[in-house]
Amino acid sequence: MVPAGLRRWLxxxxxxxxxxxxxxxxxxxxxxxxxxxxxxxxxxPKSKRHVPLADVAGWIARLPEEIGRVAxxxxxxETLLDELxxxxxxxxxxxxxxxxxxxxxxxxxxxxxxxxxxSDQDSAVAALADPAPCLLLDAHAPGEFGGxxxxxxxxxxxxxxxxxxxxxxxxGGLNPENIADAVWQVQPVALDTASGVESAPGIKDxxxxxxLVSAVRRG
Numbered sequence: 001m002v003p004a005g006l007r008r009w010l011x012x013x014x015x016x017x018x019x020x021x022x023x024x025x026x027x028x029x030x031x032x033x034x035x036x037x038x039x040x041x042x043x044x045p046k047s048k049r050h051v052p053l054a055d056v057a058g059w060i061a062r063l064p065e066e067i068g069r070v071a072x073x074x075x076x077x078e079t080l081l082d083e084l085x086x087x088x089x090x091x092x093x094x095x096x097x098x099x100x101x102x103x104x105x106x107x108x109x110x111x112x113x114x115x116x117x118x119s120d121q122d123s124a125v126a127a128l129a130d131p132a133p134c135l136l137l138d139a140h141a142p143g144e145f146g147g148x149x150x151x152x153x154x155x156x157x158x159x160x161x162x163x164x165x166x167x168x169x170x171x172g173g174l175n176p177e178n179i180a181d182a183v184w185q186v187q188p189v190a191l192d193t194a195s196g197v198e199s200a201p202g203i204k205d206x207x208x209x210x211x212l213v214s215a216v217r218r219g
């Protein structure tokens with residue numbers, strides 16, 4: 001079952017929008033004003049968009065409850081997972097590494113998001129076999145975990161979206177210029193972008209976020 005805070009993103013009756021890699025309160029508020037449905041916060045220490053929980057917890061707690069809040073992790077240890085879970089700030093985990101399904105289920109509970117890199121037919125088949133309650137399809141970038149700006153193979157992503165038995169979120173190089181085409185070709189439940197609406201890693205561009213929302217709404 002999709003948590004209440006994420007229903008606007010995943011069950012809104014139109015493609016939902018999530019901006020990932022939020023590092024500043026002003027960017028979060030600008031995203032919400034622009035019409036973004038959910039926000040992702042990156043707790044992977046090697047990411048350019050990494051944020052320590054202690055630095056952001058205060059202002060995350062003040063965000064509107066109807067805006068989805070997702071904790072993005074990559075092969076995180078139990079200490080971090082427990083800290084994030086215990087904070088009560090997030091509606092779901094997004095597992096972006098090589099986490100086994102049992103680890104995801106243990107920490108994510110009934111609902112979590114599993115990122116799957118798509119590069120060929122084998123990886124598409126593997127994504128479909130994943131038992132996650134929500135899949136996020138991303139571009140394949142060896143040694144990197146999202147936020148690369150690489151565009152996914154939309155034809156492969158469309159096959160997964162058509163066959164999957166769970167919500168499918170499209171990611172990978174999405175920006176205001178290409179997102180309408182991505183929606184038309186893939187037909188995902190929702191979309192997720194980070195670098196596509198930035199002026200620098202971790203610094204969101206308000207105009208780009210508005211343009212992103214407009215492009216999807218125009219369809």
